[in-house]
Structure formats: C-alpha cells, structure tokens
Amino acid sequence: MPAAGPCALAVQLGPDAFWWTSVLVLVGIYALLGLSLNLINGYARMFSLGHHGFWAMGAYAAAWWTLQHREALPDVGVFLASCAFAMAVAAAGGLLIGIPCLRLRGDYLAIATLGFGEIVRIAIQNSDRATLGGSLGLEVPRALMAVTRETRGEFRLLWVGIVVATVALVALLVRNYVRSPRGRAMLATAQDEVAAGLLGINPVRSKVAAFAIGSTLAGLAGALYAHYSGFITPLDFTFMEMVKIFLVVVLGGLGSISGCILAAFLLIYIEQALAVQGSEVVPVLVPRLPAEWTWVKDWWQVEYALILVLLMIFRPRGLLGPRELPEVVRDLARRLLRRRGRARA
Amino acid sequence: VADPQPHWLAVLGTPGPIAVDLGELGGHVLNGLGMGAIFAFIALGYTMVYGIIKLINFAHGEFFMVGAFTGYFVLRDLELERLDLPQPLPVLLPFLAALTAASRASGTLAVVTERLAYRPVRRAGRIAALLTAVGVSLLLQNLAIQAWGAAGRGYPDPRTWVSVDAIPDPADANYWVRRVTVTTVGATVTDQDRVIVEGQPVTAQDRQRLREGGHAEVYRRITLSKETMQGFVLLALALWAPVLWFLVKRTRLGKAMRAVSEDHDAARLMGIPIDRVVSATFFLGAFVAGVGGVAYCATYGQVEPLTGFLPGLKAFVAAVIGGIGSIPGAILGGLILGVTEGVVPYLLREAGWEDALAWKHAIAFAFLILILLLKPTGLLGKAVREKV
Numbered sequence: 001m002p003a004a005g006p007c008a009l010a011v012q013l014g015p016d017a018f019w020w021t022s023v024l025v026l027v028g029i030y031a032l033l034g035l036s037l038n039l040i041n042g043y044a045r046m047f048s049l050g051h052h053g054f055w056a057m058g059a060y061a062a063a064w065w066t067l068q069h070r071e072a073l074p075d076v077g078v079f080l081a082s083c084a085f086a087m088a089v090a091a092a093g094g095l096l097i098g099i100p101c102l103r104l105r106g107d108y109l110a111i112a113t114l115g116f117g118e119i120v121r122i123a124i125q126n127s128d129r130a131t132l133g134g135s136l137g138l139e140v141p142r143a144l145m146a147v148t149r150e151t152r153g154e155f156r157l158l159w160v161g162i163v164v165a166t167v168a169l170v171a172l173l174v175r176n177y178v179r180s181p182r183g184r185a186m187l188a189t190a191q192d193e194v195a196a197g198l199l200g201i202n203p204v205r206s207k208v209a210a211f212a213i214g215s216t217l218a219g220l221a222g223a224l225y226a227h228y229s230g231f232i233t234p235l236d237f238t239f240m241e242m243v244k245i246f247l248v249v250v251l252g253g254l255g256s257i258s259g260c261i262l263a264a265f266l267l268i269y270i271e272q273a274l275a276v277q278g279s280e281v282v283p284v285l286v287p288r289l290p291a292e293w294t295w296v297k298d299w300w301q302v303e304y305a306l307i308l309v310l311l312m313i314f315r316p317r318g319l320l321g322p323r324e325l326p327e328v329v330r331d332l333a334r335r336l337l338r339r340r341g342r343a344r345a
Numbered sequence: 346v347a348d349p350q351p352h353w354l355a356v357l358g359t360p361g362p363i364a365v366d367l368g369e370l371g372g373h374v375l376n377g378l379g380m381g382a383i384f385a386f387i388a389l390g391y392t393m394v395y396g397i398i399k400l401i402n403f404a405h406g407e408f409f410m411v412g413a414f415t416g417y418f419v420l421r422d423l424e425l426e427r428l429d430l431p432q433p434l435p436v437l438l439p440f441l442a443a444l445t446a447a448s449r450a451s452g453t454l455a456v457v458t459e460r461l462a463y464r465p466v467r468r469a470g471r472i473a474a475l476l477t478a479v480g481v482s483l484l485l486q487n488l489a490i491q492a493w494g495a496a497g498r499g500y501p502d503p504r505t506w507v508s509v510d511a512i513p514d515p516a517d518a519n520y521w522v523r524r525v526t527v528t529t530v531g532a533t534v535t536d537q538d539r540v541i542v543e544g545q546p547v548t549a550q551d552r553q554r555l556r557e558g559g560h561a562e563v564y565r566r567i568t569l570s571k572e573t574m575q576g577f578v579l580l581a582l583a584l585w586a587p588v589l590w591f592l593v594k595r596t597r598l599g600k601a602m603r604a605v606s607e608d609h610d611a612a613r614l615m616g617i618p619i620d621r622v623v624s625a626t627f628f629l630g631a632f633v634a635g636v637g638g639v640a641y642c643a644t645y646g647q648v649e650p651l652t653g654f655l656p657g658l659k660a661f662v663a664a665v666i667g668g669i670g671s672i673p674g675a676i677l678g679g680l681i682l683g684v685t686e687g688v689v690p691y692l693l694r695e696a697g698w699e700d701a702l703a704w705k706h707a708i709a710f711a712f713l714i715l716i717l718l719l720k721p722t723g724l725l726g727k728a729v730r731e732k733v
Contacts, residue, residue: 041472309462
C-alpha cells in the first residue's frame with residue numbers, strides 16, 4: 001500500500017473526479033451486495049429479505065476488529081484480517097438463520113429473514129456505546145492510510161481500485177460457482193426440489209450453501225463499506241437498503257451477473273445525479289437541469305420511487321432479462337444486421 | 346372562537362380510576378390487547394389481499410397512514426359546533442365523520458393504486474409485484490412528506506381549536522398550530538421569521554410572537570386516556586370482525602373472492618369478474634386499515650408520513666403468525682403479537698434484563714421466527730402439500 005512518505009504520489013482530484021470516485025465506490029459496494037443476493041434470490045430462488053442484516057453484521061464486525069487493533073494502524077494485515085473476520089461473522093449469521101429457516105417456503109422465508117435483518121439492526125441500536133456505538137454510530141479507524149485533505153484523492157483512487165478488483169473477483173467466483181457441480185445442484189434444487197432430491201442431490205445442503213455464500217459475500221461488502229465510509233450507524237442498514245439491493249438484483253435480471261453490475265451502476269448514478277442537482281457545480285457527465293427546475297431536487301425521493309414503480313411495470317423482468325451483457329449485445333447486433341440484410345434484399 | 350367547551354370526555358362521564366385493579370401485569374396485557382387490535386385491523390387488509398392475489402402489499406401501511414391523515418384533517422377542521430347540536434353530538438359526530446372519511450379515503454387510494462400499479466404487473470411474477478408494492482409504499486411516503494411535511498403533528502381533539510389569544514391555560518403544552526392566517530407585519534415576514542408553521546406545537550415564545558405577528562388558530566392535541574382508546578379499538582374490532590367474516594363467508598362477493606383465491610383461471614371461466622373482485626378486496630382491506638389508522642394515531646396522539654411503516658410491518662408479521670390468507674388468523678395473530686409485545690419485555694425486565702423494553706420490536710420479530718419454525722405456515726394457515 002502507498003506509504004504516506006514524501007515521495008508518495010500526491011494525487012489531487014478535481015471536483016468531477018471526486019464525485020465520480022465516490023459514485024464508483026458506492027456502485028461497487030452495491031454491485032457486491034447485488035451479486036451476493038443474486039446467488040440467494042436469483043439462482044437458488046430463495047426469497048430472502050434479510051440481506052441488510054448480513055451487510056450490517058459484516059460492517060460492524062470489521063469495525064470491531066479494526067478498533068481492537070487500532071495501535072497497529074495503518075496496516076494492510078489488519079485490513080485483510082478485519083475483512084476475513086467480517087465474512088466469518090456474516091457466514092455464521094447466515095448459517096444461524098439459514099439452517100432453521102430453510103424449512104420455510106416463499107413468502108414465509110421472506111418474512112422470517114426480514115425479521116432477522118430487523119433484529120440485527122435493533123441489536124446494534126441497543127448495543128453498548130463503548131463497543132459498537134449504539135444508535136449514535138461508530139467511527140472506524142482508517143486501516144489503510146490516514147485520510148487528510150492532501151491524501152483524500154489518493155484514498156479515493158485506492159478505494160476505486162480495491163472495489164473494482166473485489167467486484168471482478170466476486171463476479172468470477174459467482175460465475176464459477178454456478179457452473180460448478182455444486183452450483184448446478186443448486187440450480188436443480190431451485191427448479192424443483194423434489195426432483196433434485198430424486199436425482200441424488202441433497203437439497204438442504206445446496207440451499208444452505210447458497211445462503212451461506214451469499215451472506216459471506218454480503219459480510220465482505222459490509223467490511224468494505226465500513227472501511228471506506230469511516231463511520232457507520234444502524235441507520236445505514238435499514239429495510240430501505242434491502243429494497244435497494246433487491247432492486248439491483250431484479251433490475252439486473254434475476255440470475256445475471258453483468259446485469260447486476262449494470263443495475264447497480266444505474267441505480268446509484270440516478271440517485272446521486274438527482275441528489276447533486278441544484279448545487280453549484282454539477283460533475284461532468286451529469287446532465288445539468290435548468291436552474292428553475294428546483295422541484296427536481298426537492299422531489300427527488302418521489303421521483304426515485306416513481307421510477308422504481310414504472311420500471312417494474314414496464315420492465316418487470318429486469319433491464320436485460322435473465323441474460324448476460326455479451327449475450328444481449330450479440331443479440332442486438334444480430335438483429336441490426338438482419339434488418340440491414342433485409343433492407344438490401 | 347370563544348372559550349372551548351368543557352372537555353368532551355367530561356360529557357361521556359370522566360372515567361375515574363378503573364374500579365378493578367388489574368395490577369401491573371393486567372395493565373400490560375390490556376395495553377397489548379389494544380395494540381394487538383390495531384395490528385389486527387391492519388393485518389386484515391394484508392391477509393385479504395394476500396389471500397386473493399398472493400401479493401405482500403407493502404403499501405398497506407401507507408393506506409393506513411393516509412387514513413390517519415384524513416382523520417386528522419376532519420377532526421381538526423370540521424366545524425360542527427356551528428350547528429349548535431346538543432351534547433354529546435358535537436364530540437361524537439366528528440369522530441364518526443373522521444372514521445368514515447378515513448376509511449373511504451384509504452379504500453379509494455387502495456383501489457386507485459391497484460388499478461394503476463398492481464394490475465399491470467399481476468402477470469409479471471411475484472417478485473416484480475412485490476417490488477412494485479415496495480415502490481408504491483416509498484412513493485406514498487414521500488408524497489406525504491412533500492404534502493404534509495416530515496414532522497409529526499399532534500392528533501387533534503375534535504372541535505377544540507381556538508384563537509391563539511384564547512388558550513385558556515398558558516402552561517398547557519397540548520396546543521398545536523392549526524393555521525397562521527394573517528400577519529400584520531405583512532410582506533416583511535421572511536421564511537426564517539415564520540418559525541411557526543402549521544402542525545407545530547405552540548411554545549410560550551411562539552405564543553408571544555403569534556400575538557404580535559397576527560392571528561393564528563391553534564388546536565388541542567388529543568388527550569384521551571390510553572385505556573379509553575384501547576377500549577374503543579377492541580370494541581371496533583369486535584364489531585368489524587363479524588362483518589368481515591359475514592362478507593367473506595355469506596355474500597356473493599365473498600364467494601367470488603374465495604373462488605378467485607382458489608383458482609384465478611377457473612374463476613374467470615365461471616364468469617367471475619376477477620378485476621372487480623380484486624378491487625373490492627383492496628377496498629375492503631384498506632377500508633378497515635383506515636379505521637385502524639385513526640384509532641392508532643388517536644391512541645398515540647401523533648401522526649406523521651412514516652406513521653404507517655412500523656405498524657404496517659408488525660401487522661404483516663401478525664398476519665403471517667396467524668397464517669396469511671386467513672381472516673380469523675389475522676385477528677388472532679394481531680392480538681397474540683400485541684400481547685407478546687406488551688407483556689414479554691415487561692416480564693424480561695422483571696427477570697433482571699433492564700434494557701428489555703428497548704428490544705421490544707426485536708422480541709416481536711424473534712417471536713415471529715419462533716412461531717414460523719414451529720408452524721411453518723402460521724397458526725391457522727393451510728399447509729400446502731407439494732405435488733410431484
């Protein structure tokens with residue numbers, strides 16, 4: 001990691017790049033959450049609404065670990081260990097809720113996991129002020145580098161790198177898992193549990209595995225979020241966040257990896273671009289709305305909800321449907337070519 | 346407006362201390378039953394809608410909230426005292442009017458929502474429908490914030506608003522601004538100066554400023570005893586539950602609803618107008634929720650755009666505990682959840698866990714998970730056997 005010495009590259013980001021780096025990191029974190037929920041809701045077809053709970057567990061576990069080792073900071077080892085710890089805690093949570101609740105089906109599973117997510121949040125809210133910060137939130141010491149006015153840009157760039165690498169890694173992992181024998185067993189169980197059982201697949205095992213992997217990855221996203229934002233409160237992990245993660249998965253098309261990342265980008269971009277309207281400088285690649293349209297900013301939460309409803313009405317199977325991006329592009333190209341061929345004939 | 350009339354509870358006969366001392370535990374049980382009855386009111390709508398189109402209608406809590414706001418405006422602004430009716434009509438009629446208006450407003454909103462948002466996605470699969478419902482819920486919440494402001498407002502007593510100069514007891518903190526009409530300062534008043542806006546409690550400084558700055562009307566926040574309201578809610582539930590049961594079990598509409606719930610396509614082939622039946626179900630469910638909304642806010646003395654969220658979630662939990670799709674289940678689940686929430690934290694605190702009350706909601710959810718583990722389809726839900 002870049003040591004904050006005199007020879008360190010002093011990166012100064014302009015306001016545009018500054019805005020965009022923060023958007024990209026958020027996109028990465030939501031893409032991670034989407035990918036992990038996709039494994040549970042998209043591939044394994046289990047209806048879970050408790051992902052914000054696993055996310056929160058990961059974030060708080062990483063924060064706790066970092067606080068325990070704050071003398072050693074900044075240290076990459078502590079950072080990595082805190083991520084591993086966060087994943088372990090979230091996995092434990094996933095198994096704790098997963099094993100008993102997988103008897104439940106459909107909406108019953110959804111409401112039980114929703115209950116779990118809320119319990120996690122309430123538990124954090126009521127936690128001891130000294131250990132987990134309670135309802136006031138918890139400051140996470142910087143594990144990788146000290147963030148000052150001068151090193152802010154460097155910090156942002158570093159995080160864009162970390163998040164992009166992690167998303168790529170996790171996307172690869174999810175793809176390979178789905179294609180592996182275990183993944184195929186999971187897909188078969190999702191199609192028809194009884195038939196899969198008759199084929200010698202252990203449905204309980206493949207369901208628990210999907211749930212555990214999904215929650216582990218959510219824990220990782222939580223750890224990254226905690227380290228990046230530097231301050232976490234229980235309000236960061238409300239049911240509203242669950243809705244956003246779910247939206248990423250559904251807009252991406254249930255069971256599509258590239259769709260998930262694309263949807264995370266669109267969602268965060270729209271949200272942030274609406275929120276930034278009306279400020280003095282609008283970042284590059286964000287359309288500036290006429291100044292007299294102040295309602296765009298005042299009403300942005302209404303607009304956000306409206307967009308959500310309209311998208312669900314007009315694209316209920318997601319932006320791309322359950323397909324990967326290359327497939328969609330190939331399809332589109334083929335259709336264009338065919339039209340041109342027909343025109344020539 | 347002259348000095349307010351004697352408080353209306355005085356008309357009904359001021360409830361003295363309840364003759365039978367229920368003890369602390371009994372008080373908690375009663376509290377829980379009152380809360381549970383409100384859960385049941387909301388849960389009925391969840392369960393009916395789920396029963397018929399298998400949709401978790403997340404916006405149901407917002408129907409409840411809109412009902413509560415409608416009741417608020419009726420109670421605050423209905424100037425029945427102009428009619429010069431004999432007591433206790435001037436106090437009972439506004440309540441009846443509030444309940445009527447609230448239930449109709451909720452019901453209408455539900456029908457419109459169903460038509461515009463849910464019907465187009467009904468064929469698109471459960472998950473799209475669920476997310477649509479969540480989106481509608483967010484939309485209604487944020488619209489309400491835009492329209493009425495995010496701050497909580499005191500829920501009004503019927504007909505007790507007065508001019509700010511006429512507040513009888515200056516130390517009474519229960520008066521809230523109804524509307525600021527004229528300011529003598531006129532155009533020089535900027536937004537920063539107008540600290541007092543509609544729907545805010547009136548403080549001593551405010552009163553001074555209002556007196557100097559013009560004329561303001563204030564209303565009195567509702568000051569019913571919790572016991573009265575809880576009694577009222579339980580009574581209303583006892584009246585409403587048989588009506589709903591009768592509707593579903595003994596009328597043509599109910600028969601059609603049950604048929605649609607059993608098998609959409611078969612029902613359509615038998616000539617049942619599915620869309621109309623679904624609309625009617627939404628209307629009925631939200632109608633009852635509107636009653637619950639007024640009752641809830643009158644019990645807790647406050648209404649805000651997010652009022653519907655937590656009771657809505659809890660009521661859904663109640664519907665699931667009772668077995669979603671079953672009307673007796675919704676009532677049973679609501680009452681059980683209410684009592685659990687009222688009594689268990691209290692018992693835990695007695696047992697030495699001091700923070701137990703802060704964990705009230707977590708305990709409710711833990712109870713839900715426990716019930717589901719023991720009975721995976723709720724207490725009165727039908728177990729669906731998987732066919733191969």
